[in-house]
Every structure is written in structure tokens, then in C-alpha cells.
Amino acid sequence: MTDTAKVCAWLDQVPVATVDPLNLPEFIRAEVEVGLVRLDQIGEGLSGNKWYKLKYNLQFALQHGYRRILSFGGAYSNHLHALAWAGNRIGLETVGIIRGEPEYGQNPTLTDARRWGMQCVFVDRQTYRLRHDPEYLKSLQALYPDCWIVPEGGSNTLALQGCAEILNQNMLRDWQPDAVVLACGTGGTLAGLSAAYPDQRFLGIPVLQNAGFLNNTIQALLDSRGQRTDAEWALDLGGAFGGYGKTTEELRAFMTEFQCLTGITLDGIYTSKMLLRLIQLVELGRFQPGSKILALHTGGLQGNRGLKPR
Numbered sequence: 001m002t003d004t005a006k007v008c009a010w011l012d013q014v015p016v017a018t019v020d021p022l023n024l025p026e027f028i029r030a031e032v033e034v035g036l037v038r039l040d041q042i043g044e045g046l047s048g049n050k051w052y053k054l055k056y057n058l059q060f061a062l063q064h065g066y067r068r069i070l071s072f073g074g075a076y077s078n079h080l081h082a083l084a085w086a087g088n089r090i091g092l093e094t095v096g097i098i099r100g101e102p103e104y105g106q107n108p109t110l111t112d113a114r115r116w117g118m119q120c121v122f123v124d125r126q127t128y129r130l131r132h133d134p135e136y137l138k139s140l141q142a143l144y145p146d147c148w149i150v151p152e153g154g155s156n157t158l159a160l161q162g163c164a165e166i167l168n169q170n171m172l173r174d175w176q177p178d179a180v181v182l183a184c185g186t187g188g189t190l191a192g193l194s195a196a197y198p199d200q201r202f203l204g205i206p207v208l209q210n211a212g213f214l215n216n217t218i219q220a221l222l223d224s225r226g227q228r229t230d231a232e233w234a235l236d237l238g239g240a241f242g243g244y245g246k247t248t249e250e251l252r253a254f255m256t257e258f259q260c261l262t263g264i265t266l267d268g269i270y271t272s273k274m275l276l277r278l279i280q281l282v283e284l285g286r287f288q289p290g291s292k293i294l295a296l297h298t299g300g301l302q303g304n305r306g307l308k309p310r
């Protein structure tokens with residue numbers, strides 16, 4: 001077997017996440033059953049939902065003879081962290097276009113990324129805003145020849161294809177969930193899941209403020225895959241807790257309490273917001289007694305090293 005074939009075969013071994021029942025008092029009181037899909041426990045450095053989002057992108061780059069992968073993110077980006085790890089593991093160069101100042105290169109996320117060989121390029125906000133602009137992408141192609149460009153958060157059609165594999169038939173048969181609940185950043189993970197399971201109800205909880213625009217982003221991603229328009233997905237916009245990368249007293253307290261109660265660590269950017277909002281929705285009576293819910297722990301724990309101490 002060639003090296004490429006070996007690496008592609010490795011990427012094809014989809015890790016299977018376990019589902020942990022979450023017996024929180026709020027859920028018991030409301031008679032809803034919640035299982036937490038532990039994507040945080042899979043895939044070494046390429047963990048959480050980023051395994052699925054990058055899998056087919058990495059295979060594509062290898063099979064088409066690209067020398068490197070270039071992508072975009074913030075200074076604590078789980079996506080760039082995972083990409084740097086994977087590039088190092090499979091022998092692809094990586095370039096990260098990062099929103100912010102070069103000092104950010106010293107933070108834990110980017111220190112790892114640089115150690116794994118990622119070339120970190122820092123750009124100001126105006127430049128970062130061009131990340132979907134064809135002319136800008138063309139200029140990056142010229143600066144970094146032979147690169148496969150992956151959008152921010154990894155969310156392209158190859159990522160959607162990978163996200164379809166987050167759930168599997170066994171999980172769905174065992175749980176028969178009335179809803180699958182997940183945190184949304186770019187919406188790629190939700191789009192991939194809904195494209196694969198159009199009859200399954202998905203509830204996305206965006207972790208950014210004023211995220212109504214994600215409805216269009218997700219629909220556009222689904223249109224690109226020829227998705228049925230009557231698919232069962234929706235967003236709840238009440239889970240931003242101060243906005244992207246921001247936190248509140250309530251959220252911090254919840255993370256600590258959840259860790260004490262369950263022994264499970266949540267990340268401060270995505271999964272803590274998703275679960276706290278889910279608890280609020282359960283308490284608001286949004287789920288009938290007897291409902292079964294699967295919540296996705298999409299990982300992201302490396303980002304907790306960037307949480308400011310109080």
C-alpha cells in the first residue's frame with residue numbers, strides 16, 4: 001500500500017463515540033431522557049466534530065497531490081488546532097490564516113499548532129473579512145502554491161459529508177431521539193447531519209450573538225448538497241451567553257457544577273452553552289415528558305486553556 005492509501009484507510013476508520021446518559025435533576029423532573037454523545041473522547045489530536053469535518057478534506061488533499069492545506073480561524077480555533085495536528089500526522093504542510101496579532105502565537109493553541117509545523121499568518125480584521133472573497137483566495141493560492149483551501153471552521157461540502165458519520169445507525173436505533181441538539185459555530189456540522197438524516201429533528205444552538213443569519217448559511221450549505229427543503233432542523237438563538245468567545249457568571253458556574261455532578265468536562269465556547277441552553281429549554285417545557293434527546297459533546301477542550309482565570 002502507498003503512504004497515501006495507508007493514511008486514507010486510517011482516516012476511514014471512523015471512531016465510534018459512546019453515549020452517556022445524563023441524569024441531571026432538571027431532566028428527571030421534566031421526564032426527558034438525555035444522552036451525551038462523547039465526540040470529545042475520539043480521535044486523539046483530531047478530536048470532536050473536527051475529525052469528521054476534516055476527514056474527507058485531508059483525503060481529498062492527499063489524493064489530489066496537494067502539498068499543503070490552508071485554512072482560517074481565530075487564535076483559539078479548535079479547527080486550526082486539529083488541522084495542524086492532522087497535517088503533522090499525515091505529512092501535509094499546514095498554513096493558518098489567523099485573525100489577530102502575532103502575540104497570539106504564544107497562546108497554548110497556536111504554540112501547539114506551530115510545534116506541529118503550522119505556518120501561522122496573522123491578519124487584521126479587515127483582511128480576515130475577505131476570507132470568502134475569490135480574489136483574496138486567489139492571492140493566497142499564489143503565495144502558498146499547491147494548497148487546498150478549506151474555509152473557516154472547515155465547513156465545505158467535504159466537511160458535510162464527514163459530519164454525516166457523527167451519528168450512526170446503532171445510536172439512532174438504541175435512542176430513537178426526538179431531537180438531536182448541538183452547538184453551532186459556522187453551522188457546517190448541523191448541515192452535514194441534516195443532509196444525511198433529513199427526517200431526524202435537529203436543534204442547533206448558535207454560540208454567537210444575532211446568529212439568525214446562520215439559517216441562510218445552513219440552508220445554502222444544504223442546497224449545495226441538493227437537500228430536501230422540508231428537512232427537520234431549527235435553530236434556537238438563546239444560547240449565546242454574551243457572544244462568541246464570551247462568557248457569563250452563570251455559564252462559568254454551570255461548567256464547574258456540571259463537572260462535579262457528572263465528571264465530564266465541557267468547553268467554554270460551545271458545549272457548555274449548548275447544554276445550559278438545553279437545560280433552560282427543558283425547564284421552559286419545550287420538550288414533552290417522555291422525550292428522548294441526544295446532545296452532542298463536540299469536543300473543543302483544548303480551547304479551555306485560553307479561558308481567562310477569574
Ligand SMILES: *Cc1c(COP(=O)(O)O)cnc(C)c1O
Pocket residue numbers: 048049050078079153155183184185186187188189190267270271298299300301
Ligand atoms: C467547531 C466546533 C463547533 C461548531 O461546529 P460548526 O460546524 O462550525 O457549527 C461546535 N463545537 C465545538 C467543540 C467545536 O470545536
